[in-house]
Amino acid sequence: MSPTPYRMNVLIVDDMPTNIKILGETLRKEYDISFARSGSKALEMVDDHCPDLILLDIMMPGIDGYEVLRRIKKSPDHAHIPVIFISARDDEKDETFGLELGAVDYITKPFRPAVVKARVRTHMELKMHRDRLNSLVHDRTRQLIHSDRLATLGTLSAAIAHEVKNPLHYVVGNAEMIMDDILGGNMVSIQQRAVNIVKGAQRINALTDRLKGYSKKRGKSNIETPLRDIIDDALEMLRYRLLKCGVEIRTAGVDKELTVFCDPHQISQVFVNLINNSTEVLTDGTGVIVIRAGKTEESAWVTLSDNGPGIPTDKIDTIFEPFFTEKADDKGTGLGLFITRHILSRHGREIHLTRSDASGSEFTFTLPLK
Numbered sequence: 001m002s003p004t005p006y007r008m009n010v011l012i013v014d015d016m017p018t019n020i021k022i023l024g025e026t027l028r029k030e031y032d033i034s035f036a037r038s039g040s041k042a043l044e045m046v047d048d049h050c051p052d053l054i055l056l057d058i059m060m061p062g063i064d065g066y067e068v069l070r071r072i073k074k075s076p077d078h079a080h081i082p083v084i085f086i087s088a089r090d091d092e093k094d095e096t097f098g099l100e101l102g103a104v105d106y107i108t109k110p111f112r113p114a115v116v117k118a119r120v121r122t123h124m125e126l127k128m129h130r131d132r133l134n135s136l137v138h139d140r141t142r143q144l145i146h147s148d149r150l151a152t153l154g155t156l157s158a159a160i161a162h163e164v165k166n167p168l169h170y171v172v173g174n175a176e177m178i179m180d181d182i183l184g185g186n187m188v189s190i191q192q193r194a195v196n197i198v199k200g201a202q203r204i205n206a207l208t209d210r211l212k213g214y215s216k217k218r219g220k221s222n223i224e225t226p227l228r229d230i231i232d233d234a235l236e237m238l239r240y241r242l243l244k245c246g247v248e249i250r251t252a253g254v255d256k257e258l259t260v261f262c263d264p265h266q267i268s269q270v271f272v273n274l275i276n277n278s279t280e281v282l283t284d285g286t287g288v289i290v291i292r293a294g295k296t297e298e299s300a301w302v303t304l305s306d307n308g309p310g311i312p313t314d315k316i317d318t319i320f321e322p323f324f325t326e327k328a329d330d331k332g333t334g335l336g337l338f339i340t341r342h343i344l345s346r347h348g349r350e351i352h353l354t355r356s357d358a359s360g361s362e363f364t365f366t367l368p369l370k
């Protein structure tokens with residue numbers, strides 16, 4: 001049995017039952033129809049079942065069509081629904097006003113059913129293509145974010161190997177010494193070395209957990225988190241690399257009380273990406289990265305600056321573009337800043353390069369508090 005094809009849904013909003021009847025009869029063959037006889041009922045129904053298209057009368061008692069459209073446009077979940085005004089107001093000014101509010105079309109009454117049918121079909125097709133494109137962009141971006149995380153892990157692999165090796169040596173060393181202690185019958189020392197082995201193993205465990213967490217695909221999950229924990233998580237990922245490059249990290253204003261409402265894994269990736277970029281230009285052992293944070297009434301703000309060479313003026317507009325990189329093939333993906341910007345935009349925020357000159361660069365972004 002073939003699956004029932006999805007029938008798109010049209011919501012007809014009109015205070016006159018005859019108009020609803022005629023429009024319903026015109027469209028019933030091709031679409032599922034629902035209707036509302038007032039603006040407030042229409043808004044309730046949009047909330048309830050999110051129609052694919054709305055035919056909206058303008059003059060209605062109570063909330064009129066203009067106001068219905070304004071409220072729909074304000075809601076991020078519904079702003080994309082195409083709205084066609086059907087109105088007896090045939091003045092060009094009314095039509096322009098309606099279209100400026102965000103209606104996709106304007107049909108004057110008395111309407112010809114064939115015209116309504118054709119226009120509804122056109123806008124339904126446009127909506128279908130738009131939805132399909134949006135979902136493609138969404139899927140592709142998710143894949144890119146994931147591949148950037150893996151690329152970052154690749155870049156960090158030497159550091160990661162080293163991170164695991166250190167506690168592993170520690171575990172093996174302590175085990176070897178236990179063998180000597182057994183021969184010497186030194187129980188106190190055996191006990192201490194066993195404690196050391198457990199500590200070393202726990203460190204390796206924590207490290208692999210973090211790596212697993214970093215490489216995992218995940219949906220968005222916002223929670224209230226201390227900004228300091230997010231930064232610590234990123235620094236822990238980059239610890240060995242910073243040590244190796246001799247880069248010093250200074251923080252200011254990142255108090256334990258400063259909490260932000262975000263997806264902590266994604267924002268930690270923002271810090272990893274930015275710090276990574278800085279360490280790559282800070283190669284002479286005198287590099288300093290300064291992370292400052294604070295908050296205003298509605299946002300937390302963060303600046304991350306380095307004392308590197310800065311970004312050449314002619315590149316400033318391109319650094320956030322996908323695949324723009326000035327690094328050798330195996331070193332850069334050109335996705336770091338693109339994804340950083342994408343992650344912040346999913347949090348409703350932006351990132352800007354706020355300074356770039358011979359004394360270094362500075363990036364600034366904000367994060368939601370709730």
Ligand SMILES: Nc1ncnc2c1ncn2[C@@H]1O[C@H](COP(=O)(O)OP(=O)(O)O)[C@@H](O)[C@H]1O
Pocket residue numbers: 273277278281306308309310311319320324325326327331332333334335336337338361
């Ligand atoms: N802090 C910085 N200082 C100087 N140049 C930078 C800095 N951050 C980014 N850039 C420039 O922006 C480019 C794009 O960065 P990004 O999107 O992270 O990709 P990638 O790091 O893979 O090259 C880098 O190749 C580099 O030229």
Ligand SMILES: [Mg+2]
Pocket residue numbers: 273276277334335336337
């Ligand atoms: Mg990068």
